Each structure stands twice: as C-alpha cells, then as structure tokens.
Amino acid sequence: MDKEHEVLLNGFVIAKKRYRVYYNAGILVWEEEAAKKAKVAVPITDILSVVLSNRANPTTNGRKRWLECTNSPKAASSSSTSSSSSRSAKATSDGGPHDSSLDSDRIPVLSSSLSSTTTTNTLATSSHSNRDSSDELSNSDVRREGDFYGDGSKTIVGKYLIIHYAALVCPKTSRWRVKNVVLHNAEQRIVNHWYTRLTDDLRDQKRPKNLLLFLNPYGGKKNALALYERFAKPLFRLADVDVNLIITQRAQQIYDIVTSKGITLGCYDGLVCCGGDGTFAELFNGLVARTMADLGLDVKHPPYLPKPNIPIGVIPAGSTDTVAYCLNGTTDIKTSIIHIILGQHSGLDIAAVYDATSVKQPENQPGVRPRPQLLKLYASVLSYGYLGDIAYDSEKYRWMGPKRYDYSGFKKFLRNRGYNGEIIVNIDRDGKHDPNDGVRCVEKCSRCHRAIFGLRDSTFTGGGSSSDGDENSAEQQIVISGKFLMVNGANISCSCQRSPQGFSPFCHLGDGQLDLVVVRHTSLFNNLRLLLTMTSKSKKISDLPFVEIYRTKEFRFTTPYVGNSGAGERSRLSRWNCDGEVLVETNIIVESNCQLVNVFRRGIIPDRAADTMLQTMTTPSTAALPNDDKGSSCFGLCK
Numbered sequence: 001m002d003k004e005h006e007v008l009l010n011g012f013v014i015a016k017k018r019y020r021v022y023y024n025a026g027i028l029v030w031e032e033e034a035a036k037k038a039k040v041a042v043p044i045t046d047i048l049s050v051v052l053s054n055r056a057n058p059t060t061n062g063r064k065r066w067l068e069c070t071n072s073p074k075a076a077s078s079s080s081t082s083s084s085s086s087r088s089a090k091a092t093s094d095g096g097p098h099d100s101s102l103d104s105d106r107i108p109v110l111s112s113s114l115s116s117t118t119t120t121n122t123l124a125t126s127s128h129s130n131r132d133s134s135d136e137l138s139n140s141d142v143r144r145e146g147d148f149y150g151d152g153s154k155t156i157v158g159k160y161l162i163i164h165y166a167a168l169v170c171p172k173t174s175r176w177r178v179k180n181v182v183l184h185n186a187e188q189r190i191v192n193h194w195y196t197r198l199t200d201d202l203r204d205q206k207r208p209k210n211l212l213l214f215l216n217p218y219g220g221k222k223n224a225l226a227l228y229e230r231f232a233k234p235l236f237r238l239a240d241v242d243v244n245l246i247i248t249q250r251a252q253q254i255y256d257i258v259t260s261k262g263i264t265l266g267c268y269d270g271l272v273c274c275g276g277d278g279t280f281a282e283l284f285n286g287l288v289a290r291t292m293a294d295l296g297l298d299v300k301h302p303p304y305l306p307k308p309n310i311p312i313g314v315i316p317a318g319s320t321d322t323v324a325y326c327l328n329g330t331t332d333i334k335t336s337i338i339h340i341i342l343g344q345h346s347g348l349d350i351a352a353v354y355d356a357t358s359v360k361q362p363e364n365q366p367g368v369r370p371r372p373q374l375l376k377l378y379a380s381v382l383s384y385g386y387l388g389d390i391a392y393d394s395e396k397y398r399w400m401g402p403k404r405y406d407y408s409g410f411k412k413f414l415r416n417r418g419y420n421g422e423i424i425v426n427i428d429r430d431g432k433h434d435p436n437d438g439v440r441c442v443e444k445c446s447r448c449h450r451a452i453f454g455l456r457d458s459t460f461t462g463g464g465s466s467s468d469g470d471e472n473s474a475e476q477q478i479v480i481s482g483k484f485l486m487v488n489g490a491n492i493s494c495s496c497q498r499s500p501q502g503f504s505p506f507c508h509l510g511d512g513q514l515d516l517v518v519v520r521h522t523s524l525f526n527n528l529r530l531l532l533t534m535t536s537k538s539k540k541i542s543d544l545p546f547v548e549i550y551r552t553k554e555f556r557f558t559t560p561y562v563g564n565s566g567a568g569e570r571s572r573l574s575r576w577n578c579d580g581e582v583l584v585e586t587n588i589i590v591e592s593n594c595q596l597v598n599v600f601r602r603g604i605i606p607d608r609a610a611d612t613m614l615q616t617m618t619t620p621s622t623a624a625l626p627n628d629d630k631g632s633s634c635f636g637l638c639k
Ligand SMILES: Nc1ncnc2c1ncn2[C@@H]1O[C@H](COP(=O)(O)OP(=O)(O)OP(=O)(O)O)[C@@H](O)[C@H]1O
Pocket: 216, 217, 218, 219, 220, 221, 248, 249, 250, 251, 252, 253, 275, 276, 277, 278, 279, 280, 282, 317, 318, 319, 320, 321, 322, 579, 580, 581
C-alpha cells in the first residue's frame, strides 16, 4: 500500500495512560482509550521533530554545561570577529555539550569594510550543522515554559517516541509554542515503524534546512544576541536547521554582504535577520538589489523591481518590530522562530521610494519612459513630518533604547510643526479599494490571493499618469495640498504593541496597494486626540476629522521648497522616516510592488477560527490531556 493511504494505528502509553494513536493523511491523532472524546490532532506540517529515546524523561545531564557557555553573550560577541571552527564537533558520548558549540555557527566579517574574499571563504567553510547535534537543547525553556525538552539519542533504539510540535496557545496574542508528546510502546518494532514513517513525512515537508542569519546586536535593547542564544538556537537545533550566523558590526553591513557578488545565496533556503524593522529593511533592500544586479539591471534607475527567489524572515529584537507584529500578530520571538522553522511563506508587498528630481533615460532605449532614481524600499511605513522629525531627532538618543521615541516624540509633539506640501494620488473610481472596508488581512487572505493572481500591468506609471485624461480609466487622480502634521505611506497596517490598530488597520500585506494616511496640521488638542487614538485598542485614526486615508498603488509628494538654497529653506522641510531610518530627499514618488518578497509567516488566525481550531485539537477540554498539553487556552494572559 502506498504511504499516503496507509493508516498507522497503535496503542501507546502517554503520561501513564493508554491512548489510541493514529496517523493518516498527514494528521497525527491521539485519544485516550478510557475517555474517547479527549483527542488531540496535530498535522505533520506543525511537527518540528521526532526523536527516539530510551527514556521517558531524558535527563538534562550535560545541557547545563551548554547553558553556562551560551548564557554569556558578552563572551560570545567578543568572539564573533574571530575565526570560527568549520564544523561543530559531534556530541560527546554522555550527550554533553559540543566543544565548539558556542562559536561554530558564527561567520567572521570585517568591521570597517566588507572583504568579499574573506566572507566568501568563510561562508564556504564554516557552515554549522545542527543535524548531528540535536541534543543540545536549552533546558532554560524547560524550566521556564515547560513546553519542550530534548533527548540525546537519535539512533534507532528506544521505546519512547518524542514528538515536538508547534501549537497556537493563545489566539488573542497569536502566540505559538513548541509542545511535546511522549509515546511509549513496549514493542520496539512498532516504535521504529512510527519513527520511520514520521521522519519520512517530515523530510517531505519543504522546510528551510540551511539559513543565513544576520543578527544586529545594536538595535532595540541591545539584547538580540542573548535572545538568539536563549530562544532561537535551541529551537533551530531541535528542528535540525543549519544556521550560518553573522553578527553585524556596523550599519549597512547586511546590505553590503547580501549584495556582494562573492557570496552565493543560492545555497541557502532562506535569509533571516534578528533585529528590528531597520535590520529587516537592510536585508530586503540588499536582496532586491542583489537580484537586480544578478539580472544585469541598473540598480540606481531600475526599469522594474525583480522578485527574489529566496524567502526571508525576521526574528524580532528591535524597538518597535512593526513588521514582525504585522506578519505574525505578535512580537513574540518564539512564535517568529517557529514560523521560520515550519517554513510556510507568503508574499509581502514592498514599497519603493524614488527621487522625483533625479530622472534618467535608460541607455539605448529611446522609446522607454525615463526612470527616477530608486532611493529605498520599505516594508512598514514612510512618514513625513511628525514621525520623520522623531526619527531624525531620536537617533541622537539611541543610548536610551526604545524610550528615545517617547522623549523625541514628546518634544516634537509640543512643537506641533506643520509642513506644506502637495500630494498627487491615484484612487480607483468605483471604490473597490476602500481603506475603511473593515476587512483585515488574516490567514489565507482572499484579497492578497486575488492580487497576486490578478496581477495585470505592474509597470511604473511615474506618479499617476496612467489615468491622465482617460475618461474610461478605473483610476482617478486627485491632488491634496496644504499644511500637514504628517503624511504617511503605510505598506502594512503598522500595528504594533504601542499602537494595536496602527495607521490603517485594514491595510493588507500582499494586495499591491498602499494606504496613504494624511494628517492635517491642526491644534495641539487635536494632536493629543490623535496620539490617544493611535494607542487605543479599538479606535481608528480614520474616524478623526483631520485624518484622510486613500488606498492607492502609488503617490507623489512635492514640497514648495527645494531645500538646497540654504539653512532657512531646509528648516521648513521635514525628513522622511523610512522603516525607522531617515531619508532627506523630500520630493518623491512612492510605488507599491505586489508581493515583491516572500516572507516566512503563517498568517494571523482570526480569533473565532483559532477558537474553533483549539476546540478541534483538544476536545472536550484540556483537562483530560497529558500534562504538556494543558494550558492551551490562556485567555490572552499568557506571557
Ligand atoms: N553593529 C551595528 N552597529 C551599529 N548599527 C548597526 C549595527 N548593525 C545594524 N545597525 C543598524 O542599526 C539600525 C537600527 O537597527 P533596528 O532597526 O534593527 O533597531 P531599532 O531601530 O531599535 O528597532 P525598530 O526599527 O524596530 O524600531 C539599522 O539601521 C542598522 O542598519
């Protein structure tokens, strides 16, 4: 019988109770024999690893020593520039630590400039493999979360089958955790059969097995390395994911490494960064630039933006982590790592910012429209005025950590400056793209699905000329001018922990549209209303009378001043805050690129669907389940 139609059905002991366990069509189910209704179902797509063991409760022998080394990020970071061993040593016979486990996944890079030769050589030789080292799990997680542990053995001996799987433990906070179930059967043959079948099916899952991971130790609370060591490393080991880790030593280094022709990206199943929005922006800016260069396109004045064929991911360790929040519905680090490991990915729109004042005719192509200069790509928001001023000012206070935004924000709030400008935006005539339609971007979003398959002409129109004078066009061009507190081009909803609804709660991740959020200059009192609304869990800023939202594919912004005729003129201009970084060019064109990059993510499961999912996974209640499965419903209180 072929594997797909074969049903495995056996009795196993789980936590001293007898269970009927079956596996069919990629779903593993266990139900207690005495209380048939208590059933747990886990799809193979959510299983991280299957381990054979001789013991039901593997001791933590040896792992403590591993923890002692890895919990010292200082020691670790000081070694990041030194040469690392080419491959981690095999586990010692007592299941203890690897001699070089601490540094074996680091790739040394030069701090001042990128030496492509050095990096290439190192990349080629220092791949750290987890496939022979899954015993090195951090038991810190066992103590803290009680949701998983590992076992030292991977040989085909043992009557315990330890299955680690991912589960949504809190729909309200979208948090996922790794749980485990230990199946025991006295017959070695049965256990072996289950082990072989499950590991076979796991191998068939298209998961990233080899990642290039950039870690920014400087962003957020400067604890990215400690977070990586504590949460990411044990989970990657558990799931046998090889990681090449590069700890950045300066801004723009990720961009430089990714765009360096000396590095072969094709040998990786994904590029991941551990940091904030700025770090993620460096990663996809570099990757798209690299793709352009590989295709021989003009990187400064590209005729179009090509789609990279390697998925990317972000492990949140920055100050606001808006992108991670919008991708996963949480900035919980374990959730992001789990989704990267499970390998599901989908398209994310990326907006491109062009300098409207620098346009170039493509060489040897006289008939082709002149191209503006590409300044930057962004994934969350581009913001002129209030938030641009904060980005510029807060950089001086980075030593304060995330609190710098409060400090600079308060200063700029009291100043209440307004900036003159003119926006030209194309919106659709028939109102199909309504930014206030109440439809959120959730798992299997049909709007994003339609956008990628319904892609028509995605060529750049250079600020809305597609509808000029065309009566039958589906789009109409409107001009918005005046004094603004801020002008924002939101690529995603921009919700984050501080602002649960974000700029535009119904903005989608992959529909090829931007939400232009215009906030008029008004009184200090109204600004206070705006800030309170931004931090509210239920109110939307579009309800305020001085806020307008337009859904569009592109817009153009111009100021009445050029900014290069002296300090007086410059002082009347703000800057753009582009994913947290400062852009000084004020006259720009912004264009959305439908699902330009693929990102590791699962999609946010809507509350009601998640509740149903939890009910089907654990019926009738979690009370009858083994210990590890209790606590599946935390009513939004989980940490
Ligand atoms: N080793 C480093 N030293 C100095 N700057 C760095 C280093 N590595 C990366 N950077 C830069 O640090 C900047 C800030 O990083 P990041 O955006 O990740 O953190 P953040 O600003 O605290 O978080 P968020 O953007 O989520 O608010 C990025 O622009 C990145 O280029």
